[in-house]
Amino acid sequence: QDRTSVKIGYAISKTGPNSGGAGITTLPNYVLWAKEVNDAGGLEMPDGKKLPIEVVEYDDRSSAEEVVRAIERLATQDKVDFILPPWGTGFNLAVAPLFDRFGYPQLAVSAVTDKAPEFVKRWKKSYWLLGGGHDYTSALAGLLTKAAGEGTINKKIAMISVADGFGIDLVTAARPSFKDAGFEVVYDVTYPAGTTDFTPMINEAAGSGADTFVAFSYPPETFAITQQAQVAKFNPKILYLGVGTGFPVYGEKNGANAEGIMSLGGIDPKNEANAAYRKRHQEVTGQAPDLWGSVITYNSLQMLQEAIKRRGLDRDAVADELSNGTFQTVLGEVKLEDNQLRKLWFGGQWQSGQFVAVAPVDREGAAPAILPKPAWK
Amino acid sequence: MRTALGFAAAAIVFAVLAFAPFYLDAYGIGLMIGMTGYVTLASAWGLFSGRTGYVSLATVAFFGMGAYTVAVLNETLPYPVILLVAGAIGLLVAVVVGFSTLRLAGVYFVIFTFGLAELIRQLVTWFETTVTGTLGRYIFLPVGPEHIYWQLLVLCAATLFITWWVGRSRLGLALRVIADDEVVASHIGIDIARTKLALFSVSAVIITLVGAIQAPRWTYVEPAIVFNPTVSFLTLIMALLGGASRLWGPALGAIPLFLLFEWLSANFPDHYSILLGLLFIVIVFVLPRGVAGFAKDLTRRRPGGTPAAPKLDAAPLGTESREARS
Amino acid sequence: MLTTTLIAGLVLGGTYALVAMGLTIQYGIARTMNLAYGETIIAAAFAAYLVHNSLGISPILGLVLIAPAGFAFGWLVYRLLLRPLVRRSKGGAALEIDSILATFGLLFVIQGVMQVGFGGNYISYSYMNFGVDVLGASVAANRLLALVLALAIGGGLYLLLTHTRWGTALRAVAVAPASAPLVGIDADRAARFGFALGGALAACGGVVISMYQTFTASSGVIFTMKALIVVIMGGVGNLAGALSAGLILGLVETFVATYVSPGLTLAAVYLIFLAILLWRPSGLFGKARR
Amino acid sequence: MTALLSLSGLTRRFGGLTAVNALGFDIGEGEVVGLLGPNGSGKTTALNMISGALKPSGGEIRLRGEPIGGLSAHRIARKGVARTFQLVRILPSLTVAENVLAGLAFRGEPLWGEAARDEADLLLRKVGLEGRAGEAAEQLTYIDQKRVELARALAARPSLLLLDEWLAGLNPAELRTGIDLVSHLRDTGITILLVEHVMEAVRALCGRCIVMNAGTKIADGETPAVLRDAEVVRAYLGTAHA
Amino acid sequence: MLEVRTLAVDYGKHVALHGVSLDVKEGETVVILGANGAGKSTLLKAVAGLVRPRAGTSIRFAGAEVTRLPAHEVLERGIALVPEGRGVFPDLTVAENLMLGAYARRARKDEAANLAMVLDLFPRLAERRRQTVSTMSGGEQQMVAIGRALMSAPRILMLDEPSLGLAPVLVGELFQSLAKVGRAGVSLLIVEQNVRISLSIADRGYLLEAGRMVGEGQAAKLADDPSVQHAFLGTAAEA
Numbered sequence A: 001q002d003r004t005s006v007k008i009g010y011a012i013s014k015t016g017p018n019s020g021g022a023g024i025t026t027l028p029n030y031v032l033w034a035k036e037v038n039d040a041g042g043l044e045m046p047d048g049k050k051l052p053i054e055v056v057e058y059d060d061r062s063s064a065e066e067v068v069r070a071i072e073r074l075a076t077q078d079k080v081d082f083i084l085p086p087w088g089t090g091f092n093l094a095v096a097p098l099f100d101r102f103g104y105p106q107l108a109v110s111a112v113t114d115k116a117p118e119f120v121k122r123w124k125k126s127y128w129l130l131g132g133g134h135d136y137t138s139a140l141a142g143l144l145t146k147a148a149g150e151g152t153i154n155k156k157i158a159m160i161s162v163a164d165g166f167g168i169d170l171v172t173a174a175r176p177s178f179k180d181a182g183f184e185v186v187y188d189v190t191y192p193a194g195t196t197d198f199t200p201m202i203n204e205a206a207g208s209g210a211d212t213f214v215a216f217s218y219p220p221e222t223f224a225i226t227q228q229a230q231v232a233k234f235n236p237k238i239l240y241l242g243v244g245t246g247f248p249v250y251g252e253k254n255g256a257n258a259e260g261i262m263s264l265g266g267i268d269p270k271n272e273a274n275a276a277y278r279k280r281h282q283e284v285t286g287q288a289p290d291l292w293g294s295v296i297t298y299n300s301l302q303m304l305q306e307a308i309k310r311r312g313l314d315r316d317a318v319a320d321e322l323s324n325g326t327f328q329t330v331l332g333e334v335k336l337e338d339n340q341l342r343k344l345w346f347g348g349q350w351q352s353g354q355f356v357a358v359a360p361v362d363r364e365g366a367a368p369a370i371l372p373k374p375a376w377k
Numbered sequence B: 001m002r003t004a005l006g007f008a009a010a011a012i013v014f015a016v017l018a019f020a021p022f023y024l025d026a027y028g029i030g031l032m033i034g035m036t037g038y039v040t041l042a043s044a045w046g047l048f049s050g051r052t053g054y055v056s057l058a059t060v061a062f063f064g065m066g067a068y069t070v071a072v073l074n075e076t077l078p079y080p081v082i083l084l085v086a087g088a089i090g091l092l093v094a095v096v097v098g099f100s101t102l103r104l105a106g107v108y109f110v111i112f113t114f115g116l117a118e119l120i121r122q123l124v125t126w127f128e129t130t131v132t133g134t135l136g137r138y139i140f141l142p143v144g145p146e147h148i149y150w151q152l153l154v155l156c157a158a159t160l161f162i163t164w165w166v167g168r169s170r171l172g173l174a175l176r177v178i179a180d181d182e183v184v185a186s187h188i189g190i191d192i193a194r195t196k197l198a199l200f201s202v203s204a205v206i207i208t209l210v211g212a213i214q215a216p217r218w219t220y221v222e223p224a225i226v227f228n229p230t231v232s233f234l235t236l237i238m239a240l241l242g243g244a245s246r247l248w249g250p251a252l253g254a255i256p257l258f259l260l261f262e263w264l265s266a267n268f269p270d271h272y273s274i275l276l277g278l279l280f281i282v283i284v285f286v287l288p289r290g291v292a293g294f295a296k297d298l299t300r301r302r303p304g305g306t307p308a309a310p311k312l313d314a315a316p317l318g319t320e321s322r323e324a325r326s
Numbered sequence C: 001m002l003t004t005t006l007i008a009g010l011v012l013g014g015t016y017a018l019v020a021m022g023l024t025i026q027y028g029i030a031r032t033m034n035l036a037y038g039e040t041i042i043a044a045a046f047a048a049y050l051v052h053n054s055l056g057i058s059p060i061l062g063l064v065l066i067a068p069a070g071f072a073f074g075w076l077v078y079r080l081l082l083r084p085l086v087r088r089s090k091g092g093a094a095l096e097i098d099s100i101l102a103t104f105g106l107l108f109v110i111q112g113v114m115q116v117g118f119g120g121n122y123i124s125y126s127y128m129n130f131g132v133d134v135l136g137a138s139v140a141a142n143r144l145l146a147l148v149l150a151l152a153i154g155g156g157l158y159l160l161l162t163h164t165r166w167g168t169a170l171r172a173v174a175v176a177p178a179s180a181p182l183v184g185i186d187a188d189r190a191a192r193f194g195f196a197l198g199g200a201l202a203a204c205g206g207v208v209i210s211m212y213q214t215f216t217a218s219s220g221v222i223f224t225m226k227a228l229i230v231v232i233m234g235g236v237g238n239l240a241g242a243l244s245a246g247l248i249l250g251l252v253e254t255f256v257a258t259y260v261s262p263g264l265t266l267a268a269v270y271l272i273f274l275a276i277l278l279w280r281p282s283g284l285f286g287k288a289r290r
Numbered sequence D: 001m002t003a004l005l006s007l008s009g010l011t012r013r014f015g016g017l018t019a020v021n022a023l024g025f026d027i028g029e030g031e032v033v034g035l036l037g038p039n040g041s042g043k044t045t046a047l048n049m050i051s052g053a054l055k056p057s058g059g060e061i062r063l064r065g066e067p068i069g070g071l072s073a074h075r076i077a078r079k080g081v082a083r084t085f086q087l088v089r090i091l092p093s094l095t096v097a098e099n100v101l102a103g104l105a106f107r108g109e110p111l112w113g114e115a116a117r118d119e120a121d122l123l124l125r126k127v128g129l130e131g132r133a134g135e136a137a138e139q140l141t142y143i144d145q146k147r148v149e150l151a152r153a154l155a156a157r158p159s160l161l162l163l164d165e166w167l168a169g170l171n172p173a174e175l176r177t178g179i180d181l182v183s184h185l186r187d188t189g190i191t192i193l194l195v196e197h198v199m200e201a202v203r204a205l206c207g208r209c210i211v212m213n214a215g216t217k218i219a220d221g222e223t224p225a226v227l228r229d230a231e232v233v234r235a236y237l238g239t240a241h242a
Numbered sequence E: 001m002l003e004v005r006t007l008a009v010d011y012g013k014h015v016a017l018h019g020v021s022l023d024v025k026e027g028e029t030v031v032i033l034g035a036n037g038a039g040k041s042t043l044l045k046a047v048a049g050l051v052r053p054r055a056g057t058s059i060r061f062a063g064a065e066v067t068r069l070p071a072h073e074v075l076e077r078g079i080a081l082v083p084e085g086r087g088v089f090p091d092l093t094v095a096e097n098l099m100l101g102a103y104a105r106r107a108r109k110d111e112a113a114n115l116a117m118v119l120d121l122f123p124r125l126a127e128r129r130r131q132t133v134s135t136m137s138g139g140e141q142q143m144v145a146i147g148r149a150l151m152s153a154p155r156i157l158m159l160d161e162p163s164l165g166l167a168p169v170l171v172g173e174l175f176q177s178l179a180k181v182g183r184a185g186v187s188l189l190i191v192e193q194n195v196r197i198s199l200s201i202a203d204r205g206y207l208l209e210a211g212r213m214v215g216e217g218q219a220a221k222l223a224d225d226p227s228v229q230h231a232f233l234g235t236a237a238e239a
């Protein structure tokens, strides 16, 4: 048939509590990718023809009911060719049955879950690209084991986590990871999302005698903990914080004080493709990408683009290609294992103004971690 | 005669609506689910709050409990039983809450109910994280969207019927008296506590059921998703906008507002908020007595339909003070 | 340990109290439940952020600019949005519904404007983020400032409202606007002033909070709700009430986090709030009905 | 023969103020008794305790020998005690007829439906509001609102009617109709406790008077005698009335 | 001093006053008599600026037009009203209510003297300065309302049924005090159902019936005029 464009649709939290996360990791990459593809003449088809992308965008207003309906709308009203996933673990799960029912591949990025293998079984066309909690915590445990072996830190950990899906997933993975690595978790509490004052927890952690402080936190809390730790002169040898640490603004804001702080994600600064991507991102969207999920999101779009190029607009074929093909993306060479991305950076650290990948320690390109974390300036 | 005609018309409308899944696509059904859900929520809200003037923000507490009950029990009990359990839990909580709020009036009641919803959310979260160690729960129930829709439609019809029945019963008059002046109400023999409690419970059970019925649509449920306070606010706004104390008022507020939200977020994803806000303000200025009031003005005026205004500043109970008459 | 917790709690409570003061004034005097209150706070926070990051002016100096702007904004909102509704309702209860709906609309408008202007991202900068030693506890200077401001504004305005004719007149408008003209009070002006004053206080709160709290264009609602809790717990329109309620909530949160479990802090906050209302249905300092 | 209403040692304190202090009296079936006293002497407070609007701090209230002190207002109302309020309390958003229907619908033996509507019409005629049934109660004049309130109280078919300054604010002509209305009620056998400052009404209606001052009973007896009592004159009537 | 000309007021469709005229001279005490619903309260409220009269109305006070002034400015000119239903501030204390009575600039100068006068007139208020007005008895609240109006140092004091709910002994005292206030040069415009006592302190009276002035005359004459009887029997007869 004579098509003149490819319709790509997505529903994203532009407003409401999720908009902060979606606005940094997901939406800018969708915008960037669509612009780049269209500037280059459009999506390339197997026959070499290029078709521009026509974007259909909805705001899910951070509501589960809205995101479900928006996907239904994209599939049955707008009849888009592909649907990009929403932001957040819960929302990706909420829409997974719909992607499945309507036959759309779902390249879920901003969803950290250990249940990915089960989900892949249930929804054959779902892809999980950000790993599971266990990946991150065992990478961290590996790093800690190394440090303890070198005598840098003791074997005690103080740990706090936010009481929502993300925090729980990570903390439940962390407990066995740390235990297996021979660490003792001496302080282990959960706080409600929206907590602004961490003084009591910091005081307890400081008094616990642990050299390592881990917080599976969200951005506002990550920022708050960093500030309040400085005020309280709480300077653990290892400071590992959650989402938000990998935001460029975190580095800018904390300057020299960011040095040595660790978190999920990270990038290999020597990866040129990534560096070029970061530059384009800054230019087009006016903001720098975060240093964890952003590049993976962009990578997922490149995979989709490439799969379309190879197999056309047939969604089943594209799904098959995504499952089995090998792709060259900003991450380098990517091949999914059981619909999951396994080659990821699970731990990063701020080192002289850059959030570099430090874990898994044995992966090529990993920078050596700076331990212990330097004292607050 | 009028009543019979009204019933016939309503029956026809609901019959037509029941066939909707056969000629609508998935999105259409989704839309109908959302709309029916909010019509039911707003009507159930109006049943208590619209009639007594006690503005409740606890809607999402019951809605969320309904959804959570399904999430917790979906692998252990048959679906109809889960709904019963959800209803029972809603009733139980409603009675406890109803009892504790009897002394509160006006804005104190409003914020109390808001605090209550948040408390329940926090407790559920805490329980799940520290006691069961799981926060998110999965719902893999073989309940399709059209089944959800039909269930909601039945619930909606039931809610409207109850509202109609209450409106013409002694209970309805009692509520209007309470809304006007509780001191007088008690002095003419109305048991305020029982009346309020009864209505609050009915309304809460309906709301709980809406949450329970809708839950299978989300697959994954966590407190942040099902206890989203927006639900309370939207319900309240829809009911107030339509005219909370009238039979069709909440529906007349919910349907256009729901469609408006949908249309705005689809066509103006970037300026959704601004346009929505401006529209709200315009509506307040143009339709001072709600959509239902406006509709009534268009047709005819009949005494006795004046809406009970929320008692945010209820006259002090038991004191003899009243402001200048007129 | 105990004093540290106590001080941490008070300082946290200072933030809560500061945020709630403007709202209690607005609700107490102008009798409108301003659902867009939190948006005013966030707007001021954005302003402080801009002033700090683009112009390099310290937020404290920025206060001199932003607080009057908040006042002017409140004045305009009352004048353009609320006064027509007040007039229309002629003292009837319709005003309550109308003002909820109208300010709900305003909430979306302000939020949308900020969304378009600043995007949905987290905004964060820090100012005065150094420790100050208070009785052996290290307290962030910016948070301490919030407490001090809350105490000064709260205490000062409380004295003004209860001990001057002008303040009594404002309270009179609050309790019986229809009777105010009988003694020569311009009820409309008083209400407008009260609303504007609330706007100025919200702006102060926003500026101070922006120094240590991360925010986004959509965080306003959280502040509105927190403020409402504090206002209601203290008793509507009562500054001393807002101040004590804020401090109590801060203490509860800190003590529960320290001695019980951080996971229960918010639950405890709401529990205390509900318990206090059950004990005193009109808030801590509210006029006892009955 | 037990009294219809009997109070003994009835006391109510507000903080440090004892508004009603060990008040005691009996009212027999069919009596019309005036309760008089200077402003703030505790009359309304006493009425409030009898009707259940306030809980007594001490003492007893018996209706036909059965203790009712401290019961909630709706219970007492259902036992046949109806009242009007010093400042009228109509139900402003209801129509005149609905105001009266409300009185019928929740009494001990409730009346509802067609019969209630007829009864409401009858009551409205009785208080001089025929043909006004459909009007919004809020828009009536003060006096007419008082009539609505009385009709509502009568709807309860009370055995004891408490009138709190129901005749205040009437001009002489209206006062005469008002007095006729109440005396008609008296003739139908309703027991009435009447708080009133209008002496003309008290003289015309009450066989017996109780006078309070500062919360305590200072006089109780046949009206003419009580109104001549020196202490009553000094505390309440003033020399002009003596 | 107060000249009301063709004052007309309607409440929606219902016309409450059909163009009434009335004068109150400096230091004069005038009563308005009329049946229930005649429009007496409406008249006072219109003068006080609390209800908007229709076009064609003229209300002049001390030579200046006050017809469309907002109520708080009317008070500032020296026109005070004690409305029926009292209009006190229920949640404030007695002292605060009285203090606000002197809110008008013109009243500040003599505040202390006026307060002493009010407390002298109503000793109960002196005893209960700290009591919240909403908890007071009906009559006590009436005292607050009158006292508060006196605090505004009015040049003309309008009272709508001031004796309502007051014990007989107080009614007597109140009217004696009002007479005293009148002798001190304050004009009084009184609506009162207690015809005998109000006429006893009045110079002149008006008869209002169904929104129209139907008579006017010296108080003493009115007291035994049959038309006075008529005015009262007028609309109320059927009730």
Ligand SMILES: Nc1ncnc2c1ncn2[C@@H]1O[C@H](COP(=O)(O)OP(=O)(O)OP(=O)(O)O)[C@@H](O)[C@H]1O
Residues within 6 Å of the ligand: C290, D014, D017, D019, D037, D038, D039, D040, D041, D042, D043, D044, D045, D046, D086, E135, E136, E137, E138, E139, E140, E165, E167
């Ligand atoms: N809730 C309350 N708190 C404090 N004092 C109160 C309260 N209610 C009444 N009082 C006081 O109790 C006393 C008795 O009041 P009550 O209303 O019974 O008087 P009353 O005899 O009806 O007077 P009136 O003739 O003026 O209506 C008054 O002095 C009043 O101020």
Ligand SMILES: Nc1ncnc2c1ncn2[C@@H]1O[C@H](COP(=O)(O)OP(=O)(O)OP(=O)(O)O)[C@@H](O)[C@H]1O
Residues within 6 Å of the ligand: B326, D139, D140, D141, D142, D143, E011, E014, E015, E016, E034, E035, E036, E037, E038, E039, E040, E041, E042, E043, E084
């Ligand atoms: N707010 C209102 N809305 C509609 N009609 C009103 C309103 N206020 C007064 N009226 C009508 O206006 C007319 C005059 O009322 P007004 O209160 O002035 O009478 P009044 O002479 O003071 O009577 P009363 O002796 O009962 O106090 C009455 O018929 C009344 O029903």
Ligand SMILES: [Mg+2]
Residues within 6 Å of the ligand: D043, D044, D045, D086, E137, E138, E139
């Ligand atoms: Mg009384």
Ligand SMILES: [Mg+2]
Residues within 6 Å of the ligand: E040, E041, E042, E084, E160
């Ligand atoms: Mg009148």
